[in-house]
Amino acid sequence: MKIAISGKGGVGKTTLCALLARELSNQGKRVLAIDADPNGNLAEALGYEEQEYGRIEPLIEKKALVEERTGAKPGSMGGYFVLNPKVDDLVERFSVEVEGVRLMVTGELKEALGGCYCPENALLRSFLRHLMVERDEWVILDMEAGFEHLTRGTAESVAVLLVVVEPGLRAIRTAEKITALAEQLRIGRVGYIVNKVHSEGQEKRIAEKLGTDAIWATIPFDFQALEADLSGSSPYEQCPEMRETAIGLIAKLHGEFYL
Ligand SMILES: Nc1ncnc2c1ncn2[C@@H]1O[C@H](COP(=O)(O)OP(=O)(O)OP(=O)(O)O)[C@@H](O)[C@H]1O
C-alpha cells in the first residue's frame, strides 16, 4: 500500500506521516516512511533522537554511492551515466529503524537545475520508483507541496495521495492545485485531511469547498502537537487524540482499498 502526503507548508504533513507510520507499525505492519522533503524532520516526528544517534545523512548526499551506482560524479551534467541504477538494496543498507518504523531520508531532488538529468536525480528517481512500484509493504512518502519526486510511472503506483489542509484559503488553493497535478500524473485517489480545526463551523466551511466525501479525516487543533514539536518528541506518544484519528484513517484505508 503506497501513500503520499502533500499540502501547503506547515499544514501538518510530517505530523500525519509520523502518526500513520507509528500506528501501522503498532498494528504489526511492515512500514517504510520516506522523508522526501529537503527540510524534512520526519525522523524527529517519529521519535528519533538526533542528539543521541546523530544526523541521518540523506541518500542524495552520499556522493560515493551516487558515483558507484551511476558511474558519474555527483553534480556532473551531460556525459554518460546510468539512468536506471541499482537501488533495490538501499532500504536494507541505509534505512534507520525508529520505533518499529523503517525510515529513509532521501534529500532534495536537484530540480533547481531545471529537471536536470544528473546522476543524483537518476538515483533518487530510480529509488522512488523502486519504493512505489516494487516493494510489497506500506510505504508512506512525506513530500513537499510540489511533485518533483514523482514521475508518471511512479505516481501511478501511489494508491492514495493524502492532501493536508488547514483552515485557510491558501491551504485550500494549494490543495486544489495539488489535486489537479495528481490527476495529470494519474495518481489513483486523492483524500483530504483537514487539520488544525478549531470549530465545527470551520469544518463545515472547508467541507463546502472541498466536498464532504473527499475529506478522509478531520483532526482538531491540538496544543499537545505543538508541545511535541517544541520538545522534539513524537506526536504519536504525546497526542492520544491524534493517534485516534490515525487509527480511524487506517480503518478507512482498509475499507476503501479492501485491504
Ligand atoms: N492538529 C494540530 N494541532 C496543532 N498543531 C499541529 C497540528 N498538526 C500539526 N501541528 C503543528 O504544526 C506545525 C507544522 O507541522 P508539520 O511539521 O507536521 O507540518 P508540515 O506540513 O510537515 O510542514 P513543512 O511544510 O514545514 O514540512 C508543527 O509545529 C506541528 O506540531
Ligand SMILES: [Mg+2]
Ligand atoms: Mg514536513
